Amino acid sequence: MKIDLHNSQGERVAWVEVDADSPQRVVQAVNAEGHEEEHYLEWEAAFDDEGRLRKCPVCQCNDLYTHRNAPQLLGFIIVLAVGLICLGLWGLTDAPLALVLGVLGVVVVAQLLLMVFSGRFIGCYRCGSKFHNTPIPRRLNAWDTLTAEKYRGERPLETS
Ligand SMILES: [Zn+2]
Numbered sequence: 001m002k003i004d005l006h007n008s009q010g011e012r013v014a015w016v017e018v019d020a021d022s023p024q025r026v027v028q029a030v031n032a033e034g035h036e037e038e039h040y041l042e043w044e045a046a047f048d049d050e051g052r053l054r055k056c057p058v059c060q061c062n063d064l065y066t067h068r069n070a071p072q073l074l075g076f077i078i079v080l081a082v083g084l085i086c087l088g089l090w091g092l093t094d095a096p097l098a099l100v101l102g103v104l105g106v107v108v109v110a111q112l113l114l115m116v117f118s119g120r121f122i123g124c125y126r127c128g129s130k131f132h133n134t135p136i137p138r139r140l141n142a143w144d145t146l147t148a149e150k151y152r153g154e155r156p157l158e159t160s
Contacts (some may be wrong), residue, residue: 004121004130005029005039008059012128013039020134023057052137053122061126063147066140069118069132077107125151 001020005013005027014029016039023043031037041057048054055062084100122131122140125148 001134002132003027004132006058006124006128007039008127010126010128013037020051048137050135050137052135053131054137056124056127056129058129059124059127061124061151063125063150064137064140065123065125065143065147066120066136067123067143068115068120077104077111080104080107 001018001023003016003018005016007013013031016027016029018024018027018041023041023046025041025043027039027041028036029039039058042060043057046053046055046057053064056064081104084104088097088100119132120136122134122136123129123143124131
Protein backbone atom coordinates (compact mmCIF):
# COMPACT_ATOMS: atom_id res chain seq x y z
CA MET A 1 0.00 0.00 0.00
CA LYS A 2 1.30 3.43 -0.93
CA ILE A 3 0.20 6.28 1.30
CA ASP A 4 0.16 9.95 0.37
CA LEU A 5 0.69 10.73 4.01
CA HIS A 6 -0.75 13.82 5.68
CA ASN A 7 -0.29 14.54 9.36
CA SER A 8 -3.28 14.79 11.68
CA GLN A 9 -3.34 18.56 11.09
CA GLY A 10 -3.94 17.84 7.40
CA GLU A 11 -0.52 19.00 6.18
CA ARG A 12 0.98 16.91 3.41
CA VAL A 13 4.07 14.99 4.55
CA ALA A 14 5.35 12.52 1.95
CA TRP A 15 4.69 9.29 0.08
CA VAL A 16 5.35 6.23 2.24
CA GLU A 17 5.19 2.53 1.41
CA VAL A 18 3.51 0.21 3.91
CA ASP A 19 3.26 -3.58 3.86
CA ALA A 20 -0.51 -4.19 4.02
CA ASP A 21 -0.08 -7.70 5.48
CA SER A 22 1.90 -6.51 8.49
CA PRO A 23 1.77 -2.72 8.43
CA GLN A 24 4.40 -0.96 10.50
CA ARG A 25 3.28 1.36 13.29
CA VAL A 26 6.03 3.89 12.68
CA VAL A 27 7.02 5.32 9.30
CA GLN A 28 9.89 7.67 8.57
CA ALA A 29 9.33 10.52 6.18
CA VAL A 30 11.38 13.53 5.16
CA ASN A 31 9.47 16.73 5.83
CA ALA A 32 9.46 19.96 3.81
CA GLU A 33 12.52 21.26 5.70
CA GLY A 34 14.49 18.14 4.77
CA HIS A 35 14.45 16.61 8.26
CA GLU A 36 13.47 13.01 8.78
CA GLU A 37 10.56 12.64 11.18
CA GLU A 38 8.56 9.70 12.52
CA HIS A 39 4.84 9.30 12.05
CA TYR A 40 2.75 6.90 14.08
CA LEU A 41 0.04 4.87 12.39
CA GLU A 42 -2.68 3.11 14.36
CA TRP A 43 -3.72 -0.05 12.49
CA GLU A 44 -5.94 -1.49 15.24
CA ALA A 45 -9.36 -2.09 13.64
CA ALA A 46 -8.24 -0.22 10.53
CA PHE A 47 -9.18 -3.14 8.24
CA ASP A 48 -12.49 -4.97 7.91
CA ASP A 49 -12.82 -8.77 7.76
CA GLU A 50 -11.93 -8.77 4.07
CA GLY A 51 -8.75 -6.77 4.60
CA ARG A 52 -10.17 -3.54 3.24
CA LEU A 53 -9.37 -0.24 4.87
CA ARG A 54 -12.29 1.14 6.88
CA LYS A 55 -10.59 3.59 9.21
CA CYS A 56 -7.78 6.08 8.68
CA PRO A 57 -4.62 4.81 10.44
CA VAL A 58 -3.29 8.38 10.61
CA CYS A 59 -6.13 10.24 12.36
CA GLN A 60 -8.57 7.41 13.25
CA CYS A 61 -11.34 9.00 11.17
CA ASN A 62 -14.10 6.62 10.03
CA ASP A 63 -15.22 8.84 7.17
CA LEU A 64 -13.36 7.70 4.07
CA TYR A 65 -14.12 8.15 0.38
CA THR A 66 -12.94 6.63 -2.87
CA HIS A 67 -11.76 8.56 -5.90
CA ARG A 68 -10.24 7.81 -9.31
CA ASN A 69 -6.63 8.59 -10.08
CA ALA A 70 -7.48 9.70 -13.62
CA PRO A 71 -8.40 13.28 -14.38
CA GLN A 72 -12.01 13.70 -15.42
CA LEU A 73 -12.28 14.68 -19.07
CA LEU A 74 -16.09 14.78 -19.10
CA GLY A 75 -16.37 18.56 -18.80
CA PHE A 76 -13.82 19.00 -21.57
CA ILE A 77 -15.71 16.54 -23.80
CA ILE A 78 -19.00 18.41 -23.32
CA VAL A 79 -17.43 21.78 -24.13
CA LEU A 80 -15.67 20.32 -27.18
CA ALA A 81 -18.85 18.59 -28.38
CA VAL A 82 -21.02 21.70 -28.06
CA GLY A 83 -18.34 23.83 -29.72
CA LEU A 84 -17.94 21.46 -32.66
CA ILE A 85 -21.69 21.05 -33.10
CA CYS A 86 -22.18 24.84 -33.11
CA LEU A 87 -19.39 25.27 -35.66
CA GLY A 88 -20.95 22.57 -37.80
CA LEU A 89 -24.50 23.97 -37.52
CA TRP A 90 -23.48 27.45 -38.54
CA GLY A 91 -21.23 26.16 -41.27
CA LEU A 92 -18.25 27.97 -39.81
CA THR A 93 -15.90 25.12 -40.44
CA ASP A 94 -14.89 23.47 -43.65
CA ALA A 95 -14.00 20.30 -41.78
CA PRO A 96 -16.10 17.38 -42.99
CA LEU A 97 -18.63 16.03 -40.49
CA ALA A 98 -16.82 12.67 -40.36
CA LEU A 99 -13.64 14.39 -39.14
CA VAL A 100 -15.54 16.32 -36.45
CA LEU A 101 -17.24 13.14 -35.26
CA GLY A 102 -13.91 11.30 -35.43
CA VAL A 103 -12.27 13.81 -33.08
CA LEU A 104 -15.20 13.49 -30.67
CA GLY A 105 -15.01 9.70 -30.85
CA VAL A 106 -11.28 9.68 -30.04
CA VAL A 107 -11.83 11.89 -26.96
CA VAL A 108 -14.73 9.72 -25.74
CA VAL A 109 -12.70 6.52 -26.21
CA ALA A 110 -9.73 8.10 -24.36
CA GLN A 111 -12.02 8.95 -21.42
CA LEU A 112 -13.46 5.42 -21.35
CA LEU A 113 -9.97 3.87 -21.39
CA LEU A 114 -8.88 6.17 -18.56
CA MET A 115 -11.94 5.16 -16.54
CA VAL A 116 -11.40 1.45 -17.11
CA PHE A 117 -7.65 1.34 -16.48
CA SER A 118 -7.16 4.01 -13.85
CA GLY A 119 -6.98 2.80 -10.30
CA ARG A 120 -8.97 4.09 -7.39
CA PHE A 121 -7.67 5.22 -4.05
CA ILE A 122 -9.14 5.68 -0.61
CA GLY A 123 -9.02 9.14 0.92
CA CYS A 124 -9.60 10.38 4.43
CA TYR A 125 -11.93 13.37 4.86
CA ARG A 126 -10.28 14.61 8.03
CA CYS A 127 -6.51 14.51 7.45
CA GLY A 128 -6.47 14.17 3.66
CA SER A 129 -4.20 11.10 3.56
CA LYS A 130 -4.67 8.98 0.46
CA PHE A 131 -4.22 5.21 0.34
CA HIS A 132 -3.24 3.69 -3.01
CA ASN A 133 -2.76 0.06 -4.10
CA THR A 134 -5.23 -1.24 -1.56
CA PRO A 135 -8.59 -2.99 -2.07
CA ILE A 136 -11.56 -0.62 -2.01
CA PRO A 137 -14.42 -1.52 0.37
CA ARG A 138 -17.56 -2.30 -1.64
CA ARG A 139 -19.80 0.16 0.17
CA LEU A 140 -17.33 3.03 0.21
CA ASN A 141 -18.85 6.14 -1.37
CA ALA A 142 -17.27 8.68 -3.68
CA TRP A 143 -16.26 12.13 -2.46
CA ASP A 144 -19.27 13.78 -0.83
CA THR A 145 -19.50 17.50 -0.18
CA LEU A 146 -21.86 17.11 2.79
CA THR A 147 -19.47 14.78 4.59
CA ALA A 148 -16.53 17.01 3.69
CA GLU A 149 -18.40 19.96 5.24
CA LYS A 150 -18.24 18.16 8.60
CA TYR A 151 -14.47 18.45 8.54
CA ARG A 152 -14.24 21.92 7.05
CA GLY A 153 -12.33 24.20 9.32
CA GLU A 154 -10.39 21.30 10.78
CA ARG A 155 -8.11 21.34 7.74
CA PRO A 156 -8.03 22.69 4.18
CA LEU A 157 -9.91 20.31 1.90
CA GLU A 158 -8.89 18.94 -1.46
CA THR A 159 -10.18 16.18 -3.70
CA SER A 160 -7.08 14.90 -5.40
ZN1 LIG B 1 -7.16 10.60 8.35
